[in-house]
Amino acid sequence: MPVARVVVDVMLKPEILDPQGQAVQRALPRLGFDGITDVRQGKRFELELEGPVDEAALARIREAAESFLANTVIEDFTVRVEAEGEK
């Protein structure tokens, strides 16, 4: 059965404070990982679809991302097809 995976990445907008990312960034030098000047933490959704990912399917996913998976008041999102294959 053909399976496609679509990835929706959600990130806080650049102007929104990301205290989680900052906490991670502060911990990195303590652990010996130097030279990392900024960390922002986001969410990744992996959606598996039946059948081919056509433009209609992608449009539905963008709608889901816009209305539900991301809060566009504070977050940006991207949608991309990661893999199409057999399962």
Next chain:
Amino acid sequence: MTIRVGVVTFPGSLDDHDARRAVRIAGAEPVALWHKDKNLQQVDAVVLPGGFSYGDYLRCGAISRFSPVMESVIEQAQAGLPVLGICNGFQILCESHLLPGALTRNDHLHFICRDQKLRIENTSTAWTSDFAPGQEITVPLKNGEGGFVADERTLDMLEAEGRVIARYLDLNPNGSRRDIAGISNAAGNVVGLMPHPEHAVEPLTGPTTEGLPFFTSILKRLVNA
């Protein structure tokens, strides 16, 4: 005439009982509403209580916003039904776009629980008319994601239209922009508030009884309507 105030219980609501008790102490009849039921039972107002609806998965309030009861709440709030969202209820109102902005992770990353001093900035909304202008109150506050954020234009608009209804005094507990603790919609019937007035309605169980006017305000408005 008995005023009936609905209090919605979502899976994960914690403060629905306290909200119903506050409604009763204020002199109205509390009506328990269930998240799966679209029927608001012809209540005169609705409280969305605090807690962690749907486990706060995805984002606080994001899943509850699509519950059957919220279809009716959103529709009737847009038609003028008074709705008060407290803490998680405030998050649900923002996710529903009944109020602008969003609530984000506290800037210090800690869950905070304290008695919080506030100043009531607007006494013309459905839920604040029983306060004196500029009145300072102390009510409990408890949240992990209580930082109110919005873009500068929205913040300026809220200030200009007097829609900041309460502001944090002495200490900003969560990094909220411009010390905003609560806001209203343009019509003043929908109010969201991060601190918990329903926990400050009796001397035995609260630090003060200064939360009670949130619940008595609605009575006066509806009786006079």
